[in-house]
Each structure stands twice: as C-alpha cells, then as structure tokens.
Amino acid sequence: MTIAQAFDKLLVEPLPLRFTAYDGSVSGPEDAPFQFHLRTPRGLAYLVTAPGDLGLARAYITGELEIEGVHPGDPYEAMRLLQKGLKLRRPSPAEAVEMLRSVGLSNLRPPAPPPQEALPRWRRLLEGLRHSEGRDAEAIHHHYDVSNTFYEYVLGPSMTYTCAVFPTEDATLEEAQETKYDLVARKLDLQEGQRLLDLGCGWGGMVRHAAREYGVNVIGVTLSREQASWAQRRIKEEGLDHLAEVRFMDYRHVEESGFDAISSIGLTEHIGLKNYPSYFSWIRDHLKPQGRLLNHCITRNDNTQSASAGAFIDRYVFPDGELAGSGTIVTAVEDCGLEVQHQENIRVHYAKTLAGWCRNLQENWDACVDEVGIGTAKVWGLYMAGSRLAFERNEIQLHHVLATKTEDNGASGYPLRHTF
Numbered sequence: 001m002t003i004a005q006a007f008d009k010l011l012v013e014p015l016p017l018r019f020t021a022y023d024g025s026v027s028g029p030e031d032a033p034f035q036f037h038l039r040t041p042r043g044l045a046y047l048v049t050a051p052g053d054l055g056l057a058r059a060y061i062t063g064e065l066e067i068e069g070v071h072p073g074d075p076y077e078a079m080r081l082l083q084k085g086l087k088l089r090r091p092s093p094a095e096a097v098e099m100l101r102s103v104g105l106s107n108l109r110p111p112a113p114p115p116q117e118a119l120p121r122w123r124r125l126l127e128g129l130r131h132s133e134g135r136d137a138e139a140i141h142h143h144y145d146v147s148n149t150f151y152e153y154v155l156g157p158s159m160t161y162t163c164a165v166f167p168t169e170d171a172t173l174e175e176a177q178e179t180k181y182d183l184v185a186r187k188l189d190l191q192e193g194q195r196l197l198d199l200g201c202g203w204g205g206m207v208r209h210a211a212r213e214y215g216v217n218v219i220g221v222t223l224s225r226e227q228a229s230w231a232q233r234r235i236k237e238e239g240l241d242h243l244a245e246v247r248f249m250d251y252r253h254v255e256e257s258g259f260d261a262i263s264s265i266g267l268t269e270h271i272g273l274k275n276y277p278s279y280f281s282w283i284r285d286h287l288k289p290q291g292r293l294l295n296h297c298i299t300r301n302d303n304t305q306s307a308s309a310g311a312f313i314d315r316y317v318f319p320d321g322e323l324a325g326s327g328t329i330v331t332a333v334e335d336c337g338l339e340v341q342h343q344e345n346i347r348v349h350y351a352k353t354l355a356g357w358c359r360n361l362q363e364n365w366d367a368c369v370d371e372v373g374i375g376t377a378k379v380w381g382l383y384m385a386g387s388r389l390a391f392e393r394n395e396i397q398l399h400h401v402l403a404t405k406t407e408d409n410g411a412s413g414y415p416l417r418h419t420f
Contacts (some may be wrong), residue, residue, distance in 0.1 A: 001104035049110035073362030173356035175373035186420035200267025204231030268297035290413030354388035
C-alpha cells in the first residue's frame with residue numbers, strides 16, 4: 001500500500017486538494033488549487049506518531065510537509081479548504097495493521113520535535129505548578145519575547161496584540177486598534193486625574209492611550225521583559241512619563257490599590273480557570289469603591305468544553321493557556337462581589353484583526369524570516385490563519401465584561417444607561 005492509498009483509506013470522502021508523497025504516490029485532482037507534498041520519511045513519522053494538528057504542525061514547520069499554492073505567511077485559504085472537507089474515519093483493525101506495515105515500523109519512532117515547540121505539560125512541572133509565578137513567567141517568555149522587531153512587522157505601528165474593534169468594514173487595522181482602546185476607556189468612564197491599572201499591558205498601547213487622550217495616571221504591568229522595555233521607551237518618546245509607566249512584574253506584586261479603574265486586556269487567557277476566583281478577588285481588592293473593571297478576553301462558545309487548549313496551541317503558541325465560556329467569566333466576576341453592568345461579544349472583529357496580522361506577516365515575510373527564522377515565522381502564519389478560521393466559525397469568541405465595585409448600600413456610580 002502506498003502512502004497516498006493509506007491517506008485515501010482514512011477519508012470519508014475525497015478532498016478537493018492534491019496529495020503527493022516522497023514514494024511517488026498521488027491522490028486528488030490534478031487541477032486542485034493546493035497541493036500537500038510529504039517530502040520525507042521523517043515527515044511521515046511526525047504524522048504517524050502524533051496524529052492530528054500536532055503532527056501536521058511539526059511536519060509543516062520543519063518543511064517535511066509542503067503546501068503549494070499558498071503563502072506561508074497566510075495559509076488561510078488552504079486551511080479553510082482542509083477544515084471544510086477533511087472528514088476522517090476510523091480504520092478497521094485489519095486496515096490499521098496493513099497501513100502500519102506499509103508505512104514501516106521505523107516511522108513509529110517519534111522524531112525530535114522542532115525547536116519552536118514548548119515542553120509537554122507533564123515536563124513543565126519542573127518549572128513549577130501550573131500558573132505558579134515561575135511557570136507563568138516562562139509561558140509568557142515563550143510567546144512574547146520572540147522579538148520586538150518581529151512583532152513590529154506583524155502587529156503594525158500600534159504594537160497591539162489583542163482584538164481590534166473595526167468602526168467600519170473598510171477601517172484600517174490601526175484605526176481599529178485605536179477604536180478598541182477608546183472603547184475600553186469609555187466603558188471605564190476614564191476622567192482626567194484618575195488612576196488606571198492595566199494588567200498584562202503588552203507594549204503599553206492602552207497605557208499610552210489613557211494617558212495621552214484622557215490625562216489618566218496609568219500603571220501597566222507585564223511578565224515580558226521585552227515588552228516592558230519597548231513600552232517604557234515609547235512612553236518617554238511620547239512625553240508621557242509624567243503620567244504613565246510600564247513595569248516588568250507579576251501583577252500579584254503590585255502594591256498600590258484604590259484604582260479608579262482596572263483593565264485586563266488579553267490576560268485572563270493566561271490566568272487559569274482555577275485561579276479565576278483569586279484573580280477577580282485581587283482586582284476587587286485593588287479597586288476603590290464604585291471603581292470599574294473591563295475584562296477583555298478570548299472565550300469558548302459555551303461553558304461545557306474543556307478549558308485546555310489543543311495540542312498545537314499549547315505547545316507552540318500559549319503554553320498553559322486556558323479558555324472558558326463568557327458565562328464562566330461572568331460567574332467568577334459576580335461571585336467575587338463585583339456587579340456586572342454590561343457584556344459584549346466582538347468575535348467577528350478578531351477574525352478581521354487576524355486577517356490584518358496575516359497580511360502584515362505576508363507582506364514582511366523576508367524580513368520576518370531574517371529576524372526569527374523560517375520555522376517560527378511559519379508557526380505564526382499557521383496559528384493566526386487557524387485562529388481566524390476559529391473565530392469566523394464561532395468556535396471561539398471575544399468578550400468584554402464590564403463590572404463595578406458596588407458598595408454595600410448599592411451605590412455603583414453607574415449611570416441609568418450606558419454612555420459609551
């Protein structure tokens with residue numbers, strides 16, 4: 001049995017793409033828009049020993065599996081076609097034995113994973129318990145300390161690595177990021193002279209916006225040393241250092257309290273489901289009475305799925321990342337004593353945001369490869385295109401949850417109707 005024949009036996013129905021393998025075997029129509037070419041036995045070993053997205057990713061990142069007809073900076077169209085048509089069936093025991101014989105027993109030994117891959121969860125125990133300070137710091141370092149220059153190419157001038165809000169269909173990515181920050185500021189009802197704490201502040205986009213546009217005193221914290229360094233430099237360049245600062249530190253070590261507002265934009269995904277009670281309680285304790293919280297995070301489309309990410313995302317993108325449904329977020333916020341005033345799902349905006357980042361990666365491909373290497377650049381193209389698909393298909397969402405630290409007498413400081 002050839003490799004292509006074994007591939008065909010696993011399909012419920014033929015795929016509208018062409019598959020070729022190093023043994024010369026072929027499957028699929030000649031005029032297919034995309035061709036998947038398995039170049040080496042090593043690539044086959046990746047696929048056989050880690051079935052699913054992890055094995056495919058390993059083979060693709062190392063170049064053992066090539067996709068022709070699509071740019072590696074944005075493999076969206078090929079992934080959309082694959083996701084739409086790929087339906088696998090479970091082979092019978094006799095078929096499974098025959099297929100294993102045809103691929104060769106040597107391919108049952110897993111090759112070493114690509115260097116971009118994080119350790120499996122059980123190996124990460126050496127770095128501490130899940131979501132301990134040390135292990136969280138290592139997880140953030142794995143993803144965010146790739147290269148500030150690389151992020152400048154991919155994210156664009158805003159250096160904002162969270163979902164934008166597009167005011168119109170044809171708005172630019174920069175306009176949409178500015179709109180997002182201003183929406184957060186208006187939801188928090190920021191006023192000149194107030195104090196804002198931005199948790200997981202990234203490169204300081206919200207910090208600078210609040211200080212520049214609203215005259216707010218802002219502290220941002222991040223576990224990425226590279227982000228903090230870049231953000232502090234930009235704050236000084238914009239002449240905002242009398243109002244704003246970004247600290248390289250774990251939020252749990254912020255000593256100040258009594259903030260008028262706290263924003264958490266893209267951090268909850270890294271907190272861990274079991275830590276929601278302590279996280280939102282910490283936020284409550286650091287707000288002044290009638291202060292506001294805006295929590296912006298990726299969510300599941302229901303509250304029943306496992307919180308853990310899939311194998312590819314866990315190993316290559318967000319080690320230890322966990323997602324919950326918006327109902328779980330709202331419950332955790334309410335259970336710690338905060339009053340939820342508003343929530344909003346903006347998932348379609350994240351699909352557009354990811355399309356913009358993929359476009360930037362494709363347009364700056366050679367420079368990105370020079371900066372971080374071909375393997376890491378391919379990881380990002382794969383991850384962002386796949387995430388775009390997930391948001392488009394409503395497999396994941398993005399929710400804003402706005403809450404107040406309402407006093408015992410019921411005073412929340414919230415108006416009769418929303419003002420944003």
